[in-house]
Amino acid sequence: MPLSEHEQRMLDQIEQALYAEDPKFANTVRQTNPAVHYKRWIIKASIGFVAGVALLMGGAVFQQVAIGVIGFLVMLACLLWGLSAWRRVVGGSGEAAAPATPAEPKQRRQQRQGLMNRFEERWRRRQEGDDR
Incomplete structure (x- = not known):
């Protein structure tokens, strides 16, 4: 607007x-640029993921279950953190995505209307007994 x-x-x-x-x-x-911020998050999450792998492997080598579990949790947390930042960088849900051009919403609306028109046409044909 x-x-x-x-x-x-x-x-x-x-x-x-x-x-x-x-x-x-x-x-x-x-x-x-907000994308730079999210790219830093991805880098930090990658480093954390590698640290989690090291903890997990260290726990396995030294037969310390607690260290292995902590390593796994660090890996999981960093993976989720990195994926959320990745989505924002590539434009899945986020602020860092490239702004939509004014034509894009109109095209989407037309596509949706076209889809709805096709559904309505199919529904009418079914009601009239003309199944194709």
Whole structure:
């Protein structure tokens, strides 16, 4: 939903005030890409997963069940953490996904309407006794 002219002017004024007050911070915030943040999460999760494997193997080698279980739990937690970050990077559910172009929602809506029209047509044919 686009901003109104008044809202756009207010946003521009806030942005100018931020640049005037703290230009270094404003520049840093402007250049930050959320995907970079999630990629860091993936790297950290990968390192944690490797550490979990090491703990699991260490527990097996030294026959310490508790260390093996902790290693497995670390692996599991890091795997889930990495997968959630991965989904956000590739656009499964998230903020870091590329923004949709204005045409995409319209196309999806048309596809859904086309699908619904096909279902309705099939339903009508079945009701009329013309099964194909």
